[in-house]
Amino acid sequence: MNFTAVASIYRFEMARFFRTITQSLVSPVLSTSLYFVVFGTAIGSRIQEVEGISYGAFIVPGLIMLSVMTQATSNASFGIYFPKFMGTIYELLSAPVNFLEITLGYVGAAATKALFIGIIILITAFFFVDITIAHPFAMIAFLVLTCVSFSLLGFIIGIWAGNFEQLQLIPLLIITPLVFLGGSFYSVTMLPPVWQTITMFNPVVYLISGFRWSFFGTADVSIGLSLIAIAFFTGACLVAIWWIFRTGWRIRQ
Amino acid sequence: MSSIVSVSSLGKAYAGGFEALKSVNLEIEEGEILALLGPNGAGKTTLISTICGITVPTSGTVVVGGFDTQTAFRGARNLIGLVPQELNLEPFETVMNTLRFSRGLFGKPRNDAYLEDILKKLSLHDKKDSKVMMLSGGMKRRVLIAKALSHEPRVLFLDEPTAGVDVDLRKDMWNVVADLKADGVTIILTTHYIEEAEAIADRVGVISKGEILLIQDKAEMMAQMGKKQLVVDLAAPVTKVPAALAAYGLEIGPDGASLIYTYDTKGERTGITTLLNDLQKAGLQMADIQTRQSSLEDIFVGLVKETA
Numbered sequence: 001m002n003f004t005a006v007a008s009i010y011r012f013e014m015a016r017f018f019r020t021i022t023q024s025l026v027s028p029v030l031s032t033s034l035y036f037v038v039f040g041t042a043i044g045s046r047i048q049e050v051e052g053i054s055y056g057a058f059i060v061p062g063l064i065m066l067s068v069m070t071q072a073t074s075n076a077s078f079g080i081y082f083p084k085f086m087g088t089i090y091e092l093l094s095a096p097v098n099f100l101e102i103t104l105g106y107v108g109a110a111a112t113k114a115l116f117i118g119i120i121i122l123i124t125a126f127f128f129v130d131i132t133i134a135h136p137f138a139m140i141a142f143l144v145l146t147c148v149s150f151s152l153l154g155f156i157i158g159i160w161a162g163n164f165e166q167l168q169l170i171p172l173l174i175i176t177p178l179v180f181l182g183g184s185f186y187s188v189t190m191l192p193p194v195w196q197t198i199t200m201f202n203p204v205v206y207l208i209s210g211f212r213w214s215f216f217g218t219a220d221v222s223i224g225l226s227l228i229a230i231a232f233f234t235g236a237c238l239v240a241i242w243w244i245f246r247t248g249w250r251i252r253q
Numbered sequence: 254m255s256s257i258v259s260v261s262s263l264g265k266a267y268a269g270g271f272e273a274l275k276s277v278n279l280e281i282e283e284g285e286i287l288a289l290l291g292p293n294g295a296g297k298t299t300l301i302s303t304i305c306g307i308t309v310p311t312s313g314t315v316v317v318g319g320f321d322t323q324t325a326f327r328g329a330r331n332l333i334g335l336v337p338q339e340l341n342l343e344p345f346e347t348v349m350n351t352l353r354f355s356r357g358l359f360g361k362p363r364n365d366a367y368l369e370d371i372l373k374k375l376s377l378h379d380k381k382d383s384k385v386m387m388l389s390g391g392m393k394r395r396v397l398i399a400k401a402l403s404h405e406p407r408v409l410f411l412d413e414p415t416a417g418v419d420v421d422l423r424k425d426m427w428n429v430v431a432d433l434k435a436d437g438v439t440i441i442l443t444t445h446y447i448e449e450a451e452a453i454a455d456r457v458g459v460i461s462k463g464e465i466l467l468i469q470d471k472a473e474m475m476a477q478m479g480k481k482q483l484v485v486d487l488a489a490p491v492t493k494v495p496a497a498l499a500a501y502g503l504e505i506g507p508d509g510a511s512l513i514y515t516y517d518t519k520g521e522r523t524g525i526t527t528l529l530n531d532l533q534k535a536g537l538q539m540a541d542i543q544t545r546q547s548s549l550e551d552i553f554v555g556l557v558k559e560t561a
């Protein structure tokens with residue numbers, strides 16, 4: 001294992017993040033604050049409690065997940081797409097590194113950035129609503145796992161994308177709807193029975209449910225199922241990446 | 254066996270079926286400088302990319318320093334530095350950081366003093382904290398070279414290293430290459446400047462349409478294939494070659510002011526003495542004589558034309 005290489009990639013990618021730290025952080029904090037003002041305060045004051053939790057507090061885990069998932073995906077996809085676009089990928093391909101090391105470097109950096117943003121949003125949330133975290137360690141674990149698994153997904157998208165439009169396409173067409181329909185702003189139990197069943201095919205439901213459980217101790221689906229779902233998702237992404245590097249798909253001619 | 258790079262029956266067909274390399278065999282000796290010449294699209298970059306792991310061969314094998322580039326890629330790639338033809342660089346980073354990245358990627362511990370030393374040799378030290386995007390094209394080319402050297406490779410591939418580099422710096426670069434050679438680094442370069450190959454290479458390979466047409470010691474090649482010409486400037490112009498001199502196969506120069514005699518340097522007798530005697534006997538007055546040697550360029554153009 002070439003750890004020096006992993007660290008080099010990680011550091012190089014983090015440098016990109018810190019170069020644009022203001023943009024990187026201002027926009028998620030701003031948009032989250034807007035959500036709190038609109039949903040939490042304005043609309044939330046008219047909504048009854050959901051599962052015994054004030055609506056403003058109820059949406060906090062969903063909001064964090066929403067940002068973390070989109071940020072992890074876009075960071076990781078851009079991180080690997082950019083070298084492809086600039087041609088600097090030649091260096092990765094000719095270096096003594098294997099797929100695991102490249103993935104660790106890029107995905108690690110993207111996940112760190114997303115985690116950073118998730119934590120900032122959590123801190124922002126404390127300014128708007130009262131929240132207590134029932135299971136802090138589980139909360140961190142769910143957050144980290146989500147950052148990692150969506151960074152893996154983003155990494156795959158970045159390798160697949162042939163242009164900037166495609167880079168935006170998957171997050172826009174698939175991830176955003178899945179996240180919005182995954183119970184970010186409502187409890188799955190609020191849906192009609194048919195939709196409750198359909199929703200169970202949305203992997204994001206398991207992540208948000210598990211994450212919300214770590215805050216409030218209540219969940220839409222069992223916590224064990226949440227963990228299995230996230231492990232399965234992560235594993236599937238890893239297998240896909242391993243296959244990509246083995247076959248050179250879209251990167252090695 | 255002193256080959257450090259050994260290419261056997263290497264074939265590469267790109268997606269779409271185009272055969273960019275057709276069963277190439279090539280042995281590169283440790284410590285030599287090999288220049289690859291060939292017209293645009295000959296397959297030079299493809300050959301280098303395939304050895305370095307950027308493209309996957311369709312058939313054949315490449316062994317670098319005893320490591321198969323497919324099955325033992327780490328060992329092979331550890332030894333290799335690559336300067337690509339295109340100016341592929343991360344625009345927003347500083348020169349020094351891109352070098353640190355390259356060195357780290359190859360698993361080497363951080364060593365800024367070493368990196369700064371490379372930058373000094375390449376006359377880039379004053380740019381070490383500049384962002385790459387603020388450099389000129391020639392400077393970017395040198396950053397690429399510095400990156401390739403950052404991890405102390407034993408085999409260095411330079412794909413048109415001097416394209417877009419001014420004459421002074423080109424000389425600097427040749428000095429860097431000479432220093433590397435003195436340290437025992439094996440260097441493979443492609444170039445379209447034949448004088449460059451002539452100046453620095455030990456061996457020259459000519460590649461065209463995915464095949465190596467010839468690979469030979471530079472001096473030997475020039476001796477074997479190099480033709481020399483004797484140009485006799487005449488005091489009074491002639492319109493045709495005198496019949497008495499027909500056996501020499503002379504050509505008439507521009508305006509009939511000179512006669513050109515082409516001879517082979519590898520022949521035992523060049524025929525110069527008898528020619529000069531015969532010229533005198535034919536009553537031609539000589540104003541001046543000079544000889545010229547055909548360059549690698551003539552050889553190269555001749556070879557590629559032959560196979561076209």
Ligand SMILES: Nc1ncnc2c1ncn2[C@@H]1O[C@H](COP(=O)(O)OP(=O)(O)OP(=O)(O)O)[C@@H](O)[C@H]1O
Nearest residue numbers: 253267271273291292293294295296297298299300
């Ligand atoms: N990615 C690719 N897909 C398809 N064909 C390619 C690809 N890259 C190169 N080729 C083709 O392979 C052939 C060899 O290209 P290569 O870049 O190796 O030539 P070269 O000798 O380096 O030329 P130059 O002197 O212009 O750099 C060309 O005909 C080129 O069109």
Ligand SMILES: [Mg+2]
Nearest residue numbers: 297298299338
């Ligand atoms: Mg080329």
